[in-house]
Each structure stands twice: as C-alpha cells, then as structure tokens.
Amino acid sequence: MVFNSLVFIPFMALVLAVRYAPIGWRSKKWFLTAASYAFYAAWNPPFVLLLLGSTVVDWVLARRMPAATSRGRRGLLWLSVCTNLGLLSVFKYGDFICDMFAQLLGVVGVAYEAPELGLILPVGISFYTFQTLSWSIDAYRGRLDAREVSFGDFALYVAFFPQLVAGPIVRAVEFLPQLTTPRPYDRRTFSWGATLLVIGLFEKMAIADGVLSRTSDRAFAAATELSTLDAWFGALAFGGQIYFDFAGYSTCAIGVAMMLGFALPDNFRFPYAAIGFSDFWRRWHISLSTWLRDYLYIPLGGNRQGERRRSVNLMITMLLGGLWHGAGLAFVLWGALHGAFLGIERATLHVAPEWMRGRVGSGLALLATQVGVLVAWVPFRATNLPDALHFLAAMGGAGSADRVLSSGNIALTTLVCGSIYAGQYWLRSTTLESLAGSTPGWVWGGFLGLMMLGVLTSGGESRAFIYFQF
C-alpha cells in the first residue's frame, strides 16, 4: 500500500478511529503493529515473515547483550549484523554478486555463467535493516537497555507503517521512548500532520509524477541519442523529480506519524540550496547520512586519523551509501562521485583565496554544488552504466543533433526547477512551520486548498515512490 493510493484512505480512517478510541494504550500499540503488518502485507503477504523474523532475531540478541561478557556481546552483535546484512545481501545483492563473480573469473580467463537468482526485492528491506542494525549497535554500545523494551514495542518500532517502506530511518532511541506513555490527541499536532500529508501528496503526485517524470523518463529512455540541451534538461528534471518524490514521501510519512501522535526525524532541509557538498549531505536524506556517519564513517576512524585516512573513510562511506541504494555499478559511480566531490571540497577549503569566502565565493560554491549534484544524478537514474556514460557525454557536449524533448517539456522543467532552486534558497534559513505560522491563516489555507486540487487533478495511475526500489 502507498500513501498516494485510494485504498490508503479507508485504511488510515480505520487506523485513526482505533488509535483515538477509548481503549488502553497497550491495545492501541498492538493494533498499530497489526495495522503496520497489514500495510506491508498488502504489497506481498509472504514477506511479512521476513520482517517478523528479522524483528525476533534482533530483539532476542539485543536482550542478551547487557548480561553477556564483552566478548559475548561482540559475538551477539556480529550475529545480528551478519543476519541482517546476510538477508539484505541475498535479496538485494544476490544477482549482482553472482554477476560480479562471473566477470571476475572472466578476467582471469575462466568462463563461468552465473545463475540468475531472480529473487523479489522485499520492499523497504534496506530501510528496516538499517533500523534494526542501529538497535543492535546501540544495545552493544550501551546506549539502550534492550531488557526494558517489550517485544510489542520493538515490533512496532521496526514495522511502524508510516516509515516502514522508505524511511525516514528512525533510531530506536528516538522512537521507543514515545511508546512508553500514552500520547493523547492533540488538535494542533494532528492538524499539522494532515497539512504535511497534503503537501507530501502534492509534491509526489502533482509535481514529481505529474510534471517532471515525463521529461526525465523521455530523456533517460533516449540516453544514447540525446542532444546536449536535452541531456541537461533531462538531468534537471530528474533532480527535481527525485527530490519531490522522496521528500514528498518523507513529508507524508512524518505527517501520517504526527496524525497518529508520533514524531519522526527530519529527512530534508532544502538540499537544493546547499552551499558545498558537505552542506548538501546535511540536507539530503538526513536520516541515512547521519546513520552512515554514526555507524560507518566514525567507526572507520572518521577524521581522527589524519587527512588521507579521512578521505579514504569518506570514500568508503559514500561508495557503500551508493551501493545501499541499489545493486549496480551505476549506484557505485554515484557514490564515488559524491565521495570525490566531498574530497575535493575538503582539499580546496584549505587553499581557497580570501575572496572565495565572501558572497561571490558562496555563489560559486552554490553553483558548483548544484551542478555536481545534477551530474551525479545521471548514473543514479540511468538504466545501466553504459547509458549513464552516454548521457554524461551528451551533457559534456558530445550529444547528437536530434531533439528528444519538446519545447513544452523544457518550459515546464524550467518553470518547476527554477521555482525549486529559488524557493529553496529563499527558505534555506527558515522552516515550513515558521512560514505557515507567519502567513495569514486564510492565505496558507488557500494554498493548501489549491494543493489538494492539484492532487485531485494530477490524473493517471499511481506510480510507486522511487525509493521503494531501494
């Protein structure tokens, strides 16, 4: 089930009715867990067993950690890590690993045809795997005592339907405390949650699917025969599409959670206003970037072991971050590009002349960041690595003379993406909440009503959220 489906309306109505019914808090939590499993089962029923299995294993292992010896705790952690990453590897990377192995053998002259596993990728497995991993690692580090957490609460934390399939990636230490005491109905929170849900749906249905997907789909389908202009506009359209698709989903998720009385972490802070790549990663998919920082980059040594080691750690983190998104070399390239951008940024910070630290420098850094981000989106979206290279070559000036995009495509992309960049830059130092709070209610409501109309008139089939495939 997805937020932009019609069946979500009766589902959410039922969940809200029970959530705010005069019954005990424990019963409500069990109901939310059951509803979350139903939400997941609606996609493909057998895969709830995988979710349940992962939940049981991690809950049991983490509860044994406090009483175990140091060596035993480490063993329990490794068991949890291997179980979670093992499942992820089989379902997500099985074919990729077999293929890479066959290619490796081919390099040394051994002909081997890898078997095609053809496994279905369970929706959301990358997200809930990272959530349960953070639980196990935090339990190992002593940041939480798993013995104080009931199985019901843990199961709800893992499966909580607003964030289950595409995040934000929630830490146990952030979410579990919200389950300890009943959370009464609060009109203001509920109403703001509903507002976020409308905004998220508008971003996804009206903008990402309704406008930008047409241009980016058309450009990337013709990756090998693009003109330079079309390539740039195709990349621009995809940059906008993926932002509104994913930020739209996150906004819906946070809104739905708020309507149910729970808080989820931020995931986006106007990333297309980022000045510098490190700034970009503080604004884009924040729950993933902070997860990678806390559970990968810092354990690797972070920036504590000199500049060279720092760059290596950064590159490893970004490469694995790319691979987290998908089993393919194009995703690795995306990660490598961002790793390289971050390394270059760090290196140039030391040698930048004084004038670069002023407004002109900021402007140039903003431009360089956004162009770099746009270029990196190409391998992320392309069907395969050769297509990505063709597309990048076209962006570099080696495009064909044929035009694939119509003037209408280009005009709409310019309008929407121009508004994204201008709007995000204008809002980069504020919040949506303060914007709403400082705008007259009837004006804000007018915009909200128009967004609802935009959702109603977006037409077509409901397209899956891009991040579901990760």
Place this chain on the structure above:
Amino acid sequence: MPSSTSSSDNSFMRAPQTPLAWLAASTVFLLCSVGLEGLWRSRGLEPLPTDGPDKWVESYVGAMGTEGAAIVLGSSRSALGVDPTVLAESLGVPTYLLAINGANPIPLLEHLANDTDFRGVVFVEFMERRFFTAEPEDFETTRRFIAAASDPSLVRRQEASLRELFSRHLVVTGNAVTTVAVVRSLASERELPRPPPRHMRDDRFIETDVSQIDGDALDRRWARVVEEAVLLDVPAQQEQLEAIAGWRRTLTARGATVLFFRPPSTGVTGSVEDRRFPRGQYYDRAKRIIGGHWVHGEDDHQLRCFDGSHLDPRDVPLFTARLAAAIDDRT
C-alpha cells in the same frame, strides 16, 4: 544550523495553529473542484474509464477465466481496429481486447504460451516494425502490464475499483483535464481542453471521432516512426521469428487457435512501410517461419485508414468480420 525543512521531529513544538487554514483550504478545494467539474461538463467532457494496466488486467483476468475465449493481442492498430463486440458476435465466444497502445505483443504471446494454460482463440497483430525489432520500451510496456496481472498485492483490485469509481463519475479526475493537460492545451491551442477525439469503451475498444483529427499530420508522424525503426540484424530476426513459432506451436498443441493478422496501412505511412518492409522479405518470411493462420489487411478489400496507420471507424466492422471469417474458414 537552522532547521529549514518540510518535515521535522520538532514539529510537535512548533506546529502552527491551523483551524482557519483548514476552513479556507476546504472552501477553496470544494469551490474549485465543483467549479471545474461544472466547467468541463459544460464543454462537453464526460467521465470516462481510463485506459491503463488496471483496465487491461480486468480484461486479462476475464479472458483467462473463460474457457474458449478469444483474445486480441496488439498495439493501437488493434485497439482502434478490431472491435471485440463484433468479433464476439461473429465467433460466438466471449472476446477480450488485450491490445496495449504503443506496445509489442510478442512478450504477451510468450507469456500465454509459457505461463498460462490458455486454449482459446488468439489473434496476434503482426507489424513488421514490431516483429523485426526489439525496441526495449515496447517490450517493457507489455511486460509491465503482464506483471500487473500477476501482482501479488492484496489490495490491487480494491484500488482499481476505487479508481474506476472516480473516473466513471468525475470528469475532474480524468487524464484529459489534468493540470498539465490544461496548461498544454492553453499553450498550444490557446483554449481550454475539448472533449478528446478518442474514448475507450468498457471492452477497451477505442472509438474515434475522426472529424476532430488532423489525419495528414498524424500520417506524417507515423511515417517518421516507421522510417526510424531500428531493425534487428538478420540472425537475430531469425531467432525472434523462430521463438514466436515455438510459442505458436505450444499454444496450438494445447488446443488453442492462433491467427496472425497484419492491419492495413495507407497514405504516407503505407508507402514507407511498403518500401522499408517489402512483403516478400518480411510478411511472407514471417508467415513461412512462424506458420499457422495469417490474414493480411491489404488483401481482398480496400480498407481505409484515417491517419495512414489506424483503421477508419467505418471499416472496423468489415475488418473485424474478416478476422472472424478467417477463423471459421480454418477451423
């Protein structure tokens, strides 16, 4: 760093009071949607079922669940050129139109042969630029529809029913009047959208009001598409035709009847097709390798196409009857 986000864990603390906003939002939404619905209806637009995977799956499920049903596989040439109601009357069996606009029927033929136990009548549209190419997009579209039919989702049918409910009762939710469609119409035609010249019937046949269509412009466009079609090399063509022959044999051995038909083409499109795909080199070769029953739309009758590529609605019953007669003659 200041938080500037569309969503926040601090929203609990700073969520603004919004009762007036919701009142205004509801008012604007209701007034605008009711107003738009009235505007579109006053311009002659009507609520219509929307073509797409949901509607296709409905027909597919019907066909698979009906013993001895007839099905039509193809692209828009079949969706506009083979009337399933006429075919059902002529054959005396329920008939389902499984044609998909802009898609290649080959993956569906393969699916029927290998993944189902279908044993009714299969009409397969033959077009040179689809049988002798491997346009990935055309194949992908068909595979997407097939995947939709085997989607294990528990709520797919309910979702489809709800969408159908909306599209049958509200013009404002239809594809003809999306925000983008309205903007496009205003930019290109300098006026609000008019009733579309094509509309889909419940049996997925697409009825066309040719008086609203610039047939010559479309003819030139289809001719360009045919001209630019990239063909497989000869060994790959042979391999593809042999694979199709294998699927035909599988279906026939199971008791199904398979008939390949080549819809007619006229005008510039027809000329380009005749030049690029000489009959002896393409149609006759496919017929020889694949085997089975074949009907060429340019034999016997002089059929008309309103845009060079799609049958004139006046000739649809004639062409459809010919397909039915071909089955009667050969079984």
